[in-house]
Amino acid sequence: AQSVTQPDIHITVSEGASLELRCNYSYGATPYLFWYVQSPGQGLQLLLKYFSGDTLVQGIKGFEAEFKRSQSSFNLRKPSVHWSDAAEYFCAVVGGGGNKLTFGTGTQLKVEL
Amino acid sequence: KAGVTQTPRYLIKTRGQQVTLSCSPISGHRSVSWYQQTPGQGLQFLFEYFSETQRNKGNFPGRFSGRQFSNSRSEMNVSTLELGDSALYLCASSSQVNYGYTFGSGTRLTVV
Numbered sequence: 388a389q390s391v392t393q394p395d396i397h398i399t400v401s402e403g404a405s406l407e408l409r410c411n412y413s414y415g416a417t418p419y420l421f422w423y424v425q426s427p428g429q430g431l432q433l434l435l436k437y438f439s440g441d442t443l444v445q446g447i448k449g450f451e452a453e454f455k456r457s458q459s460s461f462n463l464r465k466p467s468v469h470w471s472d473a474a475e476y477f478c479a480v481v482g483g484g485g486n487k488l489t490f491g492t493g494t495q496l497k498v499e500l
Numbered sequence: 501k502a503g504v505t506q507t508p509r510y511l512i513k514t515r516g517q518q519v520t521l522s523c524s525p526i527s528g529h530r531s532v533s534w535y536q537q538t539p540g541q542g543l544q545f546l547f548e549y550f551s552e553t554q555r556n557k558g559n560f561p562g563r564f565s566g567r568q569f570s571n572s573r574s575e576m577n578v579s580t581l582e583l584g585d586s587a588l589y590l591c592a593s594s595s596q597v598n599y600g601y602t603f604g605s606g607t608r609l610t611v612v
Contacts, residue, residue: 421600430504430590430603477543486531486594487556488601490543 389414389482393491400468401499408463408494410478419481420461421488422452426474434476437461448472473498502526504604506591512610518579521607525572525593531555532574533601534566537588546589549574581611 390413400406412418419438423431435446442454452463461478478491505524513519525532533556534546545558549568566576572593578585588608592601 423603428608430506430605431592433600433602436600486533486548486601487545487558488533488535488543488592489545492542 389418389480389489391478391480391489391491393476393478393494395494396492397495397497399497399499402470403467406463406465406468406472406496408476408478408496410461410463410491411459412461412478412480413459414480414482416482418461420452420454421479421481422446422450422461422463423477423479423490424448424474425477425493431477434463468496468498470498470500472496504591504593504602506589506604506607508607509605510608510610512612513581515581515583515611517581518577519581519609520575520577521589521591521609523574523576523591523593523604525574525591526595526602529593529595529602530572531594531596532568532572533592533594534574534576535590535592536560537590537606538586543590546576578609583611585609586611 392411421436422434434450435444437444437454475493475495477493479488507522531550533548537543547566548556552568563579568574588606590606592603594601
């Protein structure tokens with residue numbers, strides 16, 4: 388069965404600093420990977436997705452992620468964080484039949500002004 | 501175009517009651533999935549429907565059920581509510597396999 392690990396529960400960065408959120412997955416075949424963001428009391432917003440092809444994926448709000456098969460990783464990055472990026476970020480993988488998303492436990496991002 | 505609409509946004513129910521949550525997917529999306537989000541268990545998959553057929557089901561008791569109508573709208577039902585069913589229930593729709601899901605804002609269910 389597929390699984391996703393987000394090793395960092397909380398991360399605090401200063402506004403303007405760079406950001407990297409880690410995600411490791413376990414899946415036997417080629418994974419379909421996603422990053423979602425959730426603001427308090429809201430649903431999930433899709434930031435970016437990887438299915439195949441170029442391993443560096445661009446998303447919305449200036450985010451990008453790099454798929455590294457050798458490391459089973461799909462880390463999310465942003466070169467300069469804005470205060471409005473404070474939220475919870477979830478990495479997810481699709482697999483195992485149908486469209487079932489398996490999520491990581493999430494990383495809570497705090498941005499210091 | 502309109503996003504995924506979930507109703508109601510908030511709900512308070514008493515233990516033992518049953519509840520029905522509704523989800524209207526994005527127009528043209530035929531796949532609808534439901535997820536439960538709690539602080540302790542995180543985001544857990546409940547079930548997925550495609551063209552009125554349940555295609556996948558998560559590891560939840562039979563008290564949790566769902567259905568999808570011919571217009572792709574979906575409902576989920578929880579019977580004999582327990583305190584542990586208090587959660588944010590999220591619905592998501594997709595137009596095609598692996599295109600990613602668009603989520604609604606969720607229904608916050610509180611069981612007292």
